[in-house]
Amino acid sequence: MNDSYTNFLREISLTNDWLLLMPEIILALIAFAILGIDLFLKSKKRVWREKYLMPVAICGYIFVLGILFLDKSTFYIENISHFGGLIEQTDSNQFMRSFFVFASLFVTLISGQFLSKKSLPKAEYLHLILLSCAGFMLLVQCSHFISLFVCLELVTVAFYVLVAFQRTNVLSLEAGLKYLTLGGLSTAILLFGIVLLYGISGNPEMNGFINDGFQFQALQSFIGLNSDNLIVQLGALFVLAGISFKIGLVPFQIWVPDVYQGAPTPTMSFLAVASKAAGVFVLIQLLQGPFLALDAFLIPILSVLSVLTILFGNISATGQVNIKRLIGLSGISHAGYLLLGVIASYTIPQALDVVLFYLSLYLLSSFLVFASLAYMDNEDDSLLETKNYQGLYKKNPLLGVASLIGIASLAGVPPLGGFIAKVLLFIVAYQAGLYGLLAVAIIGVVISIYYYFAWIRSIFFIPNEDNTDCLKEVITLTAPQKIILIILIGSVSLAGLYPSLLNFFI
Amino acid sequence: MTIGINEFIIVSSLLFLIGFLGVILRRNTIIIFMSIELMLNAVNLALVAFSRYNNTMDGSIFVFFIMTVAAAEVAVGLAIIVMIYRQRQTILVNELNQLKG
Numbered sequence: 001m002n003d004s005y006t007n008f009l010r011e012i013s014l015t016n017d018w019l020l021l022m023p024e025i026i027l028a029l030i031a032f033a034i035l036g037i038d039l040f041l042k043s044k045k046r047v048w049r050e051k052y053l054m055p056v057a058i059c060g061y062i063f064v065l066g067i068l069f070l071d072k073s074t075f076y077i078e079n080i081s082h083f084g085g086l087i088e089q090t091d092s093n094q095f096m097r098s099f100f101v102f103a104s105l106f107v108t109l110i111s112g113q114f115l116s117k118k119s120l121p122k123a124e125y126l127h128l129i130l131l132s133c134a135g136f137m138l139l140v141q142c143s144h145f146i147s148l149f150v151c152l153e154l155v156t157v158a159f160y161v162l163v164a165f166q167r168t169n170v171l172s173l174e175a176g177l178k179y180l181t182l183g184g185l186s187t188a189i190l191l192f193g194i195v196l197l198y199g200i201s202g203n204p205e206m207n208g209f210i211n212d213g214f215q216f217q218a219l220q221s222f223i224g225l226n227s228d229n230l231i232v233q234l235g236a237l238f239v240l241a242g243i244s245f246k247i248g249l250v251p252f253q254i255w256v257p258d259v260y261q262g263a264p265t266p267t268m269s270f271l272a273v274a275s276k277a278a279g280v281f282v283l284i285q286l287l288q289g290p291f292l293a294l295d296a297f298l299i300p301i302l303s304v305l306s307v308l309t310i311l312f313g314n315i316s317a318t319g320q321v322n323i324k325r326l327i328g329l330s331g332i333s334h335a336g337y338l339l340l341g342v343i344a345s346y347t348i349p350q351a352l353d354v355v356l357f358y359l360s361l362y363l364l365s366s367f368l369v370f371a372s373l374a375y376m377d378n379e380d381d382s383l384l385e386t387k388n389y390q391g392l393y394k395k396n397p398l399l400g401v402a403s404l405i406g407i408a409s410l411a412g413v414p415p416l417g418g419f420i421a422k423v424l425l426f427i428v429a430y431q432a433g434l435y436g437l438l439a440v441a442i443i444g445v446v447i448s449i450y451y452y453f454a455w456i457r458s459i460f461f462i463p464n465e466d467n468t469d470c471l472k473e474v475i476t477l478t479a480p481q482k483i484i485l486i487i488l489i490g491s492v493s494l495a496g497l498y499p500s501l502l503n504f505f506i
Numbered sequence: 507m508t509i510g511i512n513e514f515i516i517v518s519s520l521l522f523l524i525g526f527l528g529v530i531l532r533r534n535t536i537i538i539f540m541s542i543e544l545m546l547n548a549v550n551l552a553l554v555a556f557s558r559y560n561n562t563m564d565g566s567i568f569v570f571f572i573m574t575v576a577a578a579e580v581a582v583g584l585a586i587i588v589m590i591y592r593q594r595q596t597i598l599v600n601e602l603n604q605l606k607g
Contacts, residue, residue, distance in 0.1 A: 160579070160583070178605070180582065209560075213565075258606075
């Protein structure tokens with residue numbers, strides 16, 4: 001036992017490549033710098049603290065994005081196990097790294113106004129967003145269950161705090177508690193699955209047993225030999241259940257509407273985009289990595305989940321008037337479409353790229369909706385309903401157009417980016433021969449038009465005089481807010497007209 | 507009678523099941539938390555047993571990570587429960603039902 005242990009340590013120290021993780025380390029350092037600034041300039045320079053924390057975080061993200069794009073080769077060595085098999089880098093997870101920095105950057109940008117309005121502490125919020133960004137970036141590169149678990153929990157625990165961040169708001173606290181209990185449950189289920197896989201794969205009586213029962217490649221070779229073993233299948237199911245919770249696939253979706261409604265708007269957008277993207281990516285990595293040989297067992301289960309998710313998300317969203325619950329429920333249906341791409345990636349390798357394309361368009365169009373929601377500057381987002389969007393175009397044309405483009409792109413209206421993403425996804429599903437699933441997905445899209453268009457209609461609809469309106473009469477935007485909205489509108493429309501532009505990133 | 511791997515796994519699965527039922531059925535938030543802890547400890551027990559039986563150290567190392575993460579989770583969870591109690595004077599799950607639609 002001691003021998004294998006020292007070998008493990010030796011192997012780890014030989015393959016330690018800290019430079020590769022520099023972007024994550026820089027983000028973590030900035031996170032602590034922000035806490036430090038907040039702590040040491042507590043009373044004296046309050047103005048300084050309020051004013052400069054946000055730019056420090058934003059500059060940090062832009063710097064990390066810059067080094068990820070410009071100096072790619074320093075932080076990326078392909079297809080070699082680093083840190084003794086804990087970390088493995090591929091083209092797709094390099095793309096996801098930049099994806100998460102983008103998502104965190106947007107969340108930071110829309111959180112400023114929200115935090116000032118509710119007079120919530122800025123430093124802690126920015127700190128947690130930075131840390132969970134670093135966690136996400138590590139999570140997608142993991143190729144070992146220990147590092148996967150630790151990164152997942154880094155993100156999840158940060159999210160518990162971010163969801164319950166409005167400490168005096170009962171809705172926010174309730175959402176935090178619900179996320180915490182169900183998150184804890186899903187963590188335990190994920191862990192039990194990991195333990196079953198570890199226990200069975202290291203069992204000396206098994207055919208082709210391995211010493212490193214947490215490592216993805218070792219597990220892949222073991223499961224390849226024992227794909228019909230009951231405990232292996234049970235373990236894989238438990239692990240997938242834990243991951244499905246993060247994505248919000250149907251039997252594990254109960255938390256989604258409640259948590260989305262109660263959480264602060266910036267947190268909700270981070271949860272909707274980054275958490276879902278990370279879950280989908282980890283799911284792909286597990287299915288194409290350790291669980292590759294279980295395809296005959298898993299594909300039927302995944303197909304059923306996909307059908308249920310698409311139908312549940314769309315049907316339950318049709319009767320929904322609360323904006324944040326609507327976003328949550330329609331997000332569930334998007335998870336279902338993504339699962340379609342995940343299933344297609346078993347037969348068609350390009351499906352992975354299509355899923356990444358869909359995720360990036362989902363990021364852009366969702367943030368367009370979320371940014372307009374945050375900039376509408378109403379008293380309590382949690383109680384906002386579709387009818388409160390009435391007359392938005394008249395009150396502020398830019399906000400109206402931004403919401404319109406965002407919602408239309410989520411619905412998949414041509415020629416916006418969301419349309420191209422959906423078409424590509426459906427083409428891949430068609431090529432993979434998933435005709436039944438494709439039919440369900442198209443029915444889902446048709447249903448989704450109903451609620452998305454009801455939402456769009458109220459933007460241009462002039463409200464009745466007696467309408468109790470929780471929006472202000474005149475909404476004014478600051479110059480940076482206008483620039484953010486225009487950039488997002490531009491990129492969503494351009495991605496629809498010239499989808500090949502995104503090839504540069506993928 | 508010697509206690510082998512099977513006994514450990516049966517005890518651990520039972521603990522996991524008790525914890526799961528606790529999360530699903532109980533209404534007091536503190537008890538729900540204890541049940542989640544019970545599930546995590548069931549996992550720890552299984553990990554240590556497998557680690558001993560399989561003769562690899564990884565499982566025992568993983569236990570430390572799980573304990574650390576569980577501690578962090580409880581710290582955040584109790585803070586949220588205290589805040590909820592201050593706002594609502596209750597921590598029963600069925601009375602925390604303001605989010606619905």
